[in-house]
Amino acid sequence: MTRKFFGTDGVRGTANTYPMTAEMALRLGAAVGRYFRRDGSNVHRVVIGKDTRLSGYMFENALTAGLTSTGMNVLLLGPVPTPAVGLLTPSMRADLGVMISASHNPAHDNGIKFFGPDGFKLSDEAEMEIEALVEAGVEPAQARNIGRAQRIDDGLFRYVERVKSTFPEGRRLDGIKVVVDCANGAAYRAAPEVLWELGAEVVKIGVSPNGLNINENCGSTSPQTAAEAVVAHGADLGICLDGDADRIILIDETGKIADGDQLMALLASRWAEEGRLKGNALVATVMSNLGLERFLAGKNIGLERTGVGDRYVVERMRAGGFNLGGEQSGHIVMTDYATTGDGLMAGLQFLAEMVRSGHRASTLAKQFETVPQLLKNVRFSAGQAPLDEVKVQAAIQQAEADLSGSGRLLIRKSGTEPLIRVMAECEDEDRLNAAVAQVVEAVQKAL
Structure with a gap:
């Protein structure tokens, strides 16, 4: 059986065009609410986050209506990175997490991603069951059992503190200048704040979202602006995030761009040296460069390949007990810290290695020669x-x-x-x- 409107990362498409319509979001909310509220009690809750797209208001309201109609209590986080939803869903004892974002896509697109109570994205099987509920229709809860909705004002603060906790204790970023491009997206507040609180001098770009400029000539899919800023400001490193901040592209002090493969190579080799790399293997997709495979083989580190999509990377990591994986596009998944890709956390791991080793970014971001x-x-x-x-x-x-x-x-x-x-x-x-x-x-x- 094939899925009809779920793709590799939730439901995605052009806003106000099937399947990304307010009506479909309402039906999806009701279906997923019924799927997770099977016992009929009124103690179930769902966490909803979004990026900075204009259509996010529409989908947030429609999903809330659908979810509360089935008795789910909704906690609204507002604009937060996708990994924040993965982290806060289990932290807040929620049954379900929802992220409204089309990630690196342009502003006219949007998407809806679902997380289970453990903070991990739903399986293909769960998504097919939800599709069946959408098509069959869902009986609403009785009037006295309709759910409630409330804003959570400190969700971003909780995420910022969690991210900072992944940076080695006792170390600081004093004397390091970082250009951070937040793609006018979900991390426009969190990323500069984390870097500054850890001691870095921060040059901010892509931090003026207006609902229509997310990923527009900025962020991980358009890193040239940040590369120019790194050189112009004499920065030590550039960090480019995408619209929902679950992926990262690095820029060294010369303005050269490094993708997720180079960062995974650095982390895998370093973690293997420290005895931290579970299963002595990295999980990556079929898109990762052959140069990465050869580099890992030279260090006696295995490479587990999956289909494209960070969700499939995570599924293989969980099945095999691995703790490091990702994609060439910049999703870096570290299950010791998070349930999905987190660009900001990955950037901090790179900065931690700069501090520990004393090496410049250009040395650390070039771990192997890529095959054309x-x-x-x-x-x-x-x-x-x-x-x-x-x-x-x-x-x-x-x-x-x-x-x-x-x-x-x-x-x-x-x-x-x-x-x-x-x-x-x-x-x-x-x-x-x-x-x-x-x-x-x-x-x-x-x-």
């Missing part, structure tokens, strides 16, 4: 299935044959946007470019 990698996206419309076309499949088979023995090819549909992603790696860049080009051309012709 090329990723191209092809947008498609609803109802189109280009990967099912015979000519596209033939082009993929030919590209795989061309790269055989020297590289790899990965073709997939994005779980968060209507895109076909074509990625390849190969030491020979001419063969790399040719392989990607022939698949992209075949997909475009099919469309």
